[in-house]
Amino acid sequence: xxxxxxxxxxxxxxxxxxxxxxxxxxxxxxxxxxxxxxxxxxxxxxxxxxxxxxxxxxxxxxxxxxxxxxxxxxxxxxxxxxxxxxxxxxxxxxxxxxxxxxxxxxxxxxxxxxxxxxxxxxxxxxxxxxxxxxxxxxxxxxxxxxxxxxxxxxxxxxxxxxxxxxxxxxxxxxxxxxxxxxxxxxxxxxxxxxxxxxxxxxxxxxxx
Numbered sequence: 001x002x003x004x005x006x007x008x009x010x011x012x013x014x015x016x017x018x019x020x021x022x023x024x025x026x027x028x029x030x031x032x033x034x035x036x037x038x039x040x041x042x043x044x045x046x047x048x049x050x051x052x053x054x055x056x057x058x059x060x061x062x063x064x065x066x067x068x069x070x071x072x073x074x075x076x077x078x079x080x081x082x083x084x085x086x087x088x089x090x091x092x093x094x095x096x097x098x099x100x101x102x103x104x105x106x107x108x109x110x111x112x113x114x115x116x117x118x119x120x121x122x123x124x125x126x127x128x129x130x131x132x133x134x135x136x137x138x139x140x141x142x143x144x145x146x147x148x149x150x151x152x153x154x155x156x157x158x159x160x161x162x163x164x165x166x167x168x169x170x171x172x173x174x175x176x177x178x179x180x181x182x183x184x185x186x187x188x189x190x191x192x193x194x195x196x197x198x199x200x201x202x203x204x205x206x207x208x
Contacts, residue, residue, distance in 0.1 A: 004033035005148040011189035015196075018185055021167045025196040034195045035207070036148050040113045041106055042073045043146045043208045044131070047138040048098045049091065055202065057090075064089035075106035098133025105131065121149055144191050145208040153183045153190035163197035 016023040037043060049065060050058035068085050069077045078099060086096045105111040111131060116124045121143060128139035140154040154160055155176075164179060165172040186193040 004035065005150065007150050007189070008033050008192065011150065011192040014189055015186060015193055019182075019193075022186075022193060022196060025167070025200055029196060029199045032199075034145070034148065034191065036146055037207075038146065040116075040142065040146050041075055041102070043142055044102055044134065044138070045073055045078070045099055046208045047141045048095050048102070048133045050141075050208070051095070051133070051138065055204075061090040065091070075103045078103035079107055095133060098131070101132045116143075116147065121152065124149075141208045144194070149191060151188045151190045153186070153194060155179055155183075157194075159198055159201060160194055163201045167197065167200055 012026050016026055045065070046058075046062060049062050053061070065086070066073060068081055068089055083096055083100065086099065087093070091099070102111075116127060119127060124143055124147075125136055125139040128134050128142055129136065134142075137154055137156045140152050140157075143149040144152040144154070161173055161179070164170060164174045164182065168174065168178070168182075170178060182193070183190055
């Protein structure tokens with residue numbers, strides 16, 4: 001894991017001034033920050049595994065997946081694992097296909113993660129979405145956790161929407177208009193706001 005992003009402290013001050021709820025959350029959760037593994041293949045595998053299941057279920061499946069990989073989650077290792085062995089980890093047929101194709105595209109270099117550094121957020125989301133099983137939500141997780149982009153606001157994320165409802169006393173699901181109002185208010189540091197909102201409903205910081 002790495003240190004907090006360079007913009008973190010500046011973002012905390014900015015958000016604290018802009019929003020009372022953010023100020024409370026930032027003061028409450030001082031001990032940890034967003035970090036990155038700088039390992040996009042690892043993070044893509046984890047994001048595929050985590051799709052449409054609870055955090056606890058995802059952690060359980062990922063633990064089995066990591067064990068099946070012999071603790072080494074990389075394209076070469078995953079490419080060698082049999083489809084049945086991946087299914088035995090608790091992965092659906094579609095997730096198995098997605099992870100297998102991922103290992104092939106990284107091995108033969110038909111997917112080039114280094115290109116993402118030169119792209120803006122939307123361009124990067126479109127490029128990441130060319131991968132099987134990677135949609136907008138998964139792409140946003142990669143931009144937030146692997147590349148530490150500062151202005152990601154994943155409005156498809158159930159955890160974020162739950163946290164908005166809880167902290168801003170809104171019904172669930174919160175009104176779209178209000179969600180977009182928060183985005184406008186938090187920009188250009190939506191990623192930091194997202195992280196603190198997640199922390200408010202889950203003591204263990206999320207990490208992809």
